[in-house]
Amino acid sequence: MEKVRVRFAPSPTGYLHVGGARTALFNWLFARHHGGTFILRIEDTDRTRSTDEAIDQIIASLRWLGLDWDEFYRQTERFHLHQRYAQELLRRGAAYEADGALWFSMPKGGVTVVEDLIAGRVEFQNREFKDLVILRSDGTPTYNFACVVDDTEMGITHVIRGDEHLPNTPKQLHIYRALDLAPPKFAHIPLILGPDRTKLSKRHGALSVLEYKRQGILSQAMVNFLVRLGWSHGDQEIFTREELIQYFDLNGVGQSPSVFDEQKLLWLNREWMRRTPVPKLAEMVREFLVLEGVAAPEQVDALPQARFFRAVELLRDRSHTLVDLAHSARFLFPGEVPLPEDARELLRPELGPVFLSLAAAVEKLSDPGPAEIESAVRAVLERLGLPLKAVALPMRVVVSGSRVGPGLFEVLAMAGPKLVAERLRLAATKLGAEKG
């Protein structure tokens, strides 16, 4: 095969949504798999709708996903090329002027065949097509024309794009033909549908790629999720970036549209959180602790590193996103923990003195691990003649603010003796106050 050159060609009229991201991903993987070139081409010929902000968003999204490009172009910087090709079309009698615009004459009859790498052979009746404007009255080129010119000039070998472009393909084919140019190969990938099974659009909610980043989705999880929408490799679900580059090809791409399933994304995200080395994940968690207002940077840094890492390691198993994880780590930091609504019945008045004894015992320990805390706690309970079960949940709730979480002694160790004692005493005081 000739050296592969593919492009992702978004129009900068809004944020990059998951459908576009998936198209970019397929192009990128195809290029990397074949050792080819991946080009980012901004299709900003519609100057009224294109914005620089959107370009920044698209770039930030691709960077986050780790899709690096080898060449970058903006269509508006290539108007001279479009002009030249337009003149050529005019010279050849394939285009004409009318209403101040330049039109391309489509054939009146016959059939145009598109040999698509994914859809297969598709036939179009030429009578379905009307002549199309290739240069607007302001001189700017329109999509179908600019696309042909740029794909030609850039030496694009494979056009991998969304299914909605399939009907555009015969039009473009005629422009290639009129210019005596060899068209690239086409691969139209099925659309991603929203839960209501219609084309993904803004009304489907948080579909901006960057929004998922903000919600605490890992880039690798997003990539893994997107690639499995429309592509498969046997029964494998989890793929590293290297595996994707190794396995990805167009023959693994399906023909039917797929529905975006957020639950699977969340599952994948947890899987990837568990696969991320703890120090690296901890760094991300730190960022989210700050972003979510759970803790100030210096508070995070004040935690003993081993304790923070252990917390991240245990909490990630119970979190779907970095945001979840950050919120579940609130109890690691000084300050009152909010008690769950239904915690009242757990906190019986007779627990007050028990909490005080426990506080005193735990406080004596210096940076204890779970095992040391456990023996200290068990010793107190034995002395008082109480089973662990009687105090486990109340203690957990008072210290962590939640009925659920890692093992009790892990939780106590994570919070540290100081906070544990402080919260037990506070609870004991409240119980006493209510009693009296």
Add this chain to the structure above:
RNA sequence: GUCCCCGUCGUCUAGGCCGGCCCAGGACACCGGGCUUUCAAUCCGGAAACGGGGGUUCGAAUCCCCCCGGGGACACCA
């Protein structure tokens, strides 16, 4: 409306080109159970699909035809 595409568990999919290995496999979600100081993880188990109808064939999810359903495109948007 016209044209085009698609149709396997709720969802993502394997299988379909080269019919039998598929009374359809995996994954997410769901349900039940074990483990446990809670939750999660994990383990065990369960429910869950070839859109319908005709053919072809000894045999069809796989091939053919019709129907139905869903989606997309029909701009001086991309």
